Amino acid sequence: xxxxxxxxSLLTDAGHALRAACDHLIGLRSPExxxxxxxxxxxxxxxxxxxxxxxxxxRTEEDTAEAARWxxxxxxxxxxxxxxxxxxxxxxxxxxxxxxxxLAGDPPGAEHMRAASQQVRAMGGIEASRVFTRIWxxxxxxxxxxxxPVMPPEMIFLPSWFPLNVYDWACWARQTIVPxxxxxxxxxxxxxxxxxPELRTGRAPRRAAGGGxxxxxxxxxxxxxxxxxxxxRALRRAALRRxxxxxxxxxxxxxxxxxIQPPWVYSIIAxxxxxxxxxxxxxRRAIGGLDRFTVRDEKGRRLEACQSPVWDTALAIxxxxxAGTPADHPAVTGAADWLLREEVTRTGDWAVxxxxxxxxxxxxxxxxxxxxxxDDTAEVVLALRRLDRPGVRPAIERGxxxxxxxxxxxxxFAAFDADNDRPLCTKLPFCDFGAVIDPPSADVTAHVVxxxxxxxxxxxxxxxxxxxxxxxxxxxxxxFGRWGANHVYGTGxxxxxxxxxxxRPGHSSVRRAVAWLxxxxxxxxxxxxxxxxxxxxxxxxxxxxTASQTAWALLALLAAxxxxxxxERGxxxLVERQRPDGxxxxxxxxxxxxxxxxYINYHLYRLVFPIxxxxxYLRRDRxxx
Numbered sequence: 001x002x003x004x005x006x007x008x009s010l011l012t013d014a015g016h017a018l019r020a021a022c023d024h025l026i027g028l029r030s031p032e033x034x035x036x037x038x039x040x041x042x043x044x045x046x047x048x049x050x051x052x053x054x055x056x057x058x059r060t061e062e063d064t065a066e067a068a069r070w071x072x073x074x075x076x077x078x079x080x081x082x083x084x085x086x087x088x089x090x091x092x093x094x095x096x097x098x099x100x101x102x103l104a105g106d107p108p109g110a111e112h113m114r115a116a117s118q119q120v121r122a123m124g125g126i127e128a129s130r131v132f133t134r135i136w137x138x139x140x141x142x143x144x145x146x147x148x149p150v151m152p153p154e155m156i157f158l159p160s161w162f163p164l165n166v167y168d169w170a171c172w173a174r175q176t177i178v179p180x181x182x183x184x185x186x187x188x189x190x191x192x193x194x195x196x197p198e199l200r201t202g203r204a205p206r207r208a209a210g211g212g213x214x215x216x217x218x219x220x221x222x223x224x225x226x227x228x229x230x231x232x233r234a235l236r237r238a239a240l241r242r243x244x245x246x247x248x249x250x251x252x253x254x255x256x257x258x259x260i261q262p263p264w265v266y267s268i269i270a271x272x273x274x275x276x277x278x279x280x281x282x283x284r285r286a287i288g289g290l291d292r293f294t295v296r297d298e299k300g301r302r303l304e305a306c307q308s309p310v311w312d313t314a315l316a317i318x319x320x321x322x323a324g325t326p327a328d329h330p331a332v333t334g335a336a337d338w339l340l341r342e343e344v345t346r347t348g349d350w351a352v353x354x355x356x357x358x359x360x361x362x363x364x365x366x367x368x369x370x371x372x373x374x375d376d377t378a379e380v381v382l383a384l385r386r387l388d389r390p391g392v393r394p395a396i397e398r399g400x401x402x403x404x405x406x407x408x409x410x411x412x413f414a415a416f417d418a419d420n421d422r423p424l425c426t427k428l429p430f431c432d433f434g435a436v437i438d439p440p441s442a443d444v445t446a447h448v449v450x451x452x453x454x455x456x457x458x459x460x461x462x463x464x465x466x467x468x469x470x471x472x473x474x475x476x477x478x479x480f481g482r483w484g485a486n487h488v489y490g491t492g493x494x495x496x497x498x499x500x501x502x503x504r505p506g507h508s509s510v511r512r513a514v515a516w517l518x519x520x521x522x523x524x525x526x527x528x529x530x531x532x533x534x535x536x537x538x539x540x541x542x543x544x545x546t547a548s549q550t551a552w553a554l555l556a557l558l559a560a561x562x563x564x565x566x567x568e569r570g571x572x573x574l575v576e577r578q579r580p581d582g583x584x585x586x587x588x589x590x591x592x593x594x595x596x597x598x599y600i601n602y603h604l605y606r607l608v609f610p611i612x613x614x615x616x617y618l619r620r621d622r623x624x625x
Contacts, residue, residue: 007568010568010571010572010575011618011621013572013575014571014574014575014614014617014618015618016575017574017575017578017582017614018323018611018614018615018618020578020581020582021323021578021582021583021607021610021611021614022319022320022323022325022582022611023582024581024582024583024607025316025319025320025582025607025608025611026320026331028604028607029316029331029334029335032338033313033334033335033337033338034309034310034312034313034335034338035309035312035313035315035316035335035604036307036308036309036312036313036604037308037312037602037603037604037605037607038295038304038601038603039304039305039306039307039308039591039600039601039602039603040302040304040589040600040601040603041304041305041593041598041599041600041601042074042081042082042083042084042090042093042598042599043070043071043074043081043093043096043097043100043302044092044093044096044097045261045302045303045304045305046067046070046071046100046301046302046303047067047071047093047096047097047099047100048096048136048261048265049067049265049290049303050063050064050067050100050103050104051096051099051100051103051136051139051140052265052268052269054103054140054190054192055139055140055188055190055269055272056268056269056272056278056287058278058287059103063301064103064104065104066296066300066301067100067104067300067301067302068100068101068104068106068300069299069300069301070299070300070301070302071097071100071101071104071300072101072112073299073300074097075097075112075116076089078115078119079094079112079114079115079116079117079118079119080094080116080119080120081093081094081097083597083598083599084531084588084589084599084601085587085588085589085601086544086587086588087531087532087589087599088532089119089123091120091123091124091128091129092129092130092132092133092433094116094119094120094123095120095126095129095133095137095199096133096136097116098113098116098117098120098199099136099137099142099192099196101113102192102194102196103192108198117198117199120199121198121199121200121201124201124203125199125200125201125202125203126142126143126196126199126200126201127200127201127202127203127204128201130432130433131148131149131429131430131431131432131433132262132433134147134148135148135180135183135184137196138187138189139183139188139189139190139269140189140190140191140192141189141190141191141192142192142195142196145184145187145189146225148184149221149428149429149430150184150221150224150225150227150228150430151177151180151181151184151428151430152181152185152224152227152228152231152239153178153181153182153185153236153239153240153242153243154231154235154236154239155181156178156181156239156242156243156246157239157242160352163422163424164424164425164428166178166246167349167352167353167417167420168420168422168424168425168437169420169425169436169437170415170416170417170420170435170436170437170438171258171349171350171371171416171417171438172258172260172262172263172416173425173431173434173435173436173437174349175250175257175258175260175262175263175267176262176263176266177430178243178246178247179243179247179257179263179266179267179269179270179271180266180270181239181243182240182243182244182247182270182273182274183266183269183270183273185231185236185239185240186273188273216427217427217428217429218429221428221429240274243270244270244271244274247267247270247271248271248282250349250370251267251282251285251286252365252367252368252369252370253367253369254285254289254292254366254367255284255285255286255287255288255289255290256286256289256293256365256367256368258368258370258371259306259307259363259364259365259366259367259368259371260305260306261293261303261305261306264286264289264290267286268283268286268287271283271286290303292307292366293307305593305598305600306364306365306593306600307364307365307366308364308365308602308604309365309366310339310342310362310363310364310365310366310376310380311364311375311376311379312602312604312608313335313338313339313383314339314362314376314379314380314382314383315379315604315608315609315612316335316604316608317332317335317336317339317383317384317386317387318379318382318383318386318608318612319607319608319609319611319612319615320332320611321383321386322611322612322615322616322619323611323612323614323615324615324618324619327386327387327388332387333387333389336383336384336387336389336392337389339362339380339383339384340384340389340391340392340395342362342363342366343360343361343362343395343398343399344359344360344361344362344363344369344372345359345360345369346359346369346370347359348369348370348371348372349370349371349417350371350372350406350416350417350418353417353418353419353420354405354406354418357401357402357405357406358398358401358402359372359398359402360372360377360395360398360399360400360401360402360403361373361374361376361377361380361398361399361402361403362376362377362380362399363376364376371416372402372416373415373416374403374406374413374414374415374416374444374448375415375443375444375447375483377399377402377403377451378403378444378447378448378450378451379447379451380399381396381399381400381403381451381454381455382447382450382451382454384396385454385455396455400451400452400455400456403448403451403452404452404456404459404461406418407461407464407465408421408439408440410440410468411440411461411464411465411467411468412439412440412441412444412445412465412468412469412472413440413441413444413445413448413465414438414439414440414441414444415438415441415444415482415483416438417438420437420438420439421437421438421439421440422437423437425437433594433597434593434594434597434598435594435595435597440468441480441482441483442469442472442479442480442481442482442490442493442494443479443481443482443483443484443489443490443493443494444482444483445465445468445469445472445497446469446479446490446493446494446496446497446498447493447497448465449462449465449466449469449497449498449500449501450496450497450500450501452465452501453497453500453501453502454500457501457502462501466498466501466503469494469497469498470498470503470509472494473494473509473512473513474487476512476516476540477491477509477512477513477514477515477516478490478491478513478516478517478540478541479491479493479494479513481493481592482592482595483591483592484552484590484591484592485529485530485531485533485543485549485589485590485591485592485599486529486531486533486534486540486592486595487516487529487533487540487541488517488520488527488528488529488541488549488552488553489529489549489552489590489592491513491516491517491552491553491556492549492551492552492553492555492556493552494513494556495510495513495514495555495556495557495559495560496555496556496559498510499559499560500559505559505560505561510560511560513556513560514556514557514560514562516541517553517556517557517566518564518566519541520541520542521553521566521569521570522544522545524545524573525545525550525569525570525572525573526545526546526547526549526550526570526573526574526577527545527546527549527550527552527553527570528542528543528544528545528546528549528550528588529541529542529543529549530542530543530544531589531592531599534592534595534596535596543588544588545573546586546588546590546606547574547577547584547585547586547605547606547607547609547610548586548590548602548605548606548609548610549590550570550573550574550610550613551574551609551610551612551613552609553570554567554570554571554574554613554616554617555609555612555613555616557570558613558616558617558620563624567617570613571613571614571617574610574613574614582607583606583607584606584607584610585606586601586603586605586606587601588601589601590602590605591605
């Protein structure tokens, strides 16, 4: 390990930066006690919102104009749209954005529209777009329903032990698939005031090549198409009733489904087609709830695909405490009391795989009591255990019991479910976009290890999770990041967790991780990893430096006991790039929804993680001095 004497000037500068950052963070807290940064995604959210409103007959000129302004502002110079900042052109996102702008009145002959349509055709046209995009187009007669893969509503009757039952899907996928089976059974068509010939190539859609499961499911899809022409009327009616009841039972208090956009919009359409008029209480809550996810500013109107108040609040508490903020500071205690009120106390779909496990834990969103998640629960436990507040200890005990009980059979931890790792779902022709199962991941397992190391040291569940995490290390010394970009995130989570669990900083796994981080530090002293690393290994550990990713690397190096030039240069990067108001600019997306397909810019990441990194850096220096 290389040692370096910390310079007094850097310590002083880091202290100033930390105080400014803490002041900015405290200033962002809501009066109710929580923090919530914007979750910025790509413009498909906004395009699909306009298409939803068009389908329901509730689209207004004001909403359309504001959304169109935002969509135009995100168009790239070549006429396309990307899924993340400075990312490559994305065909389906471009098709959906273009269609939304046609709804807004942009003529196909306008320069920006001609550029978009030319690029769409060059990338393969509508025929090469993902299934979900073609479903949206089918709703308006711009793609034939018969040419889409079939997912019949009768699948709702499959028992939980049978392959491809709805609980084989990840929670976000099952909540999307079930209403979609209703939509595709009705096959509605409501025409647009225009057609989209300029986005077509005339070529047949590409089909998956090869044999194995892909070929088998291709054959199954052909059988299902034949069934769709003459389904059993009694069975179809029963399946539609069961599916609709399933959907209604899972609506959250805020009107959403799972607090995320895909199941929300498809559930609205499914219920509408099933006879729920727009004045029905379920529909009023659903449509009205979208306003809470709407951001309006000088750039226009845009929707968040999700919201993260529980996650953000737990991260903020931990960051402030890392920075030396007193545990009795009103911002900390108020946030803790809010988190206690957010504890999930009811049983959800997770109990299908873990019957008998008492409920507990925390969800990601304001209202998502049906789907608490393991990652949030671990972070909340790490925050609350540092505080002496009424009700904290019983809530922690319930959360830890639930979290530990959600270990998968291999000892690792996924985000929402246990043993949700059957790969058959991923082979279906319907599933060409996004992760549809929820297997254990290194970053979630690491957060659980860190929490269990504090709450259940020496426990069998902790030992198995540590073994899982050590085995999950990549050959190059890094860890894959499922929910953050990417190997920098995974490594930044794994190293502190392993050290907290008793793995010595000199252990070979830790040393290999440190070496990987040092090899991938940018020349400017920061760290960054482009989201293309999920599909192109050449991007692993490479990308423009960002505040959040630099902080993740520093957290790992500090946990490993590093006093090296890499640490000093990383801290200097944060200090020198801090804005006058105490935060950092970060246009790059560093959060992951679906690896390879869907990404998030968590606007609070650029602040909470640097605070934790600077706070731990200064604390280490005090402890060593």
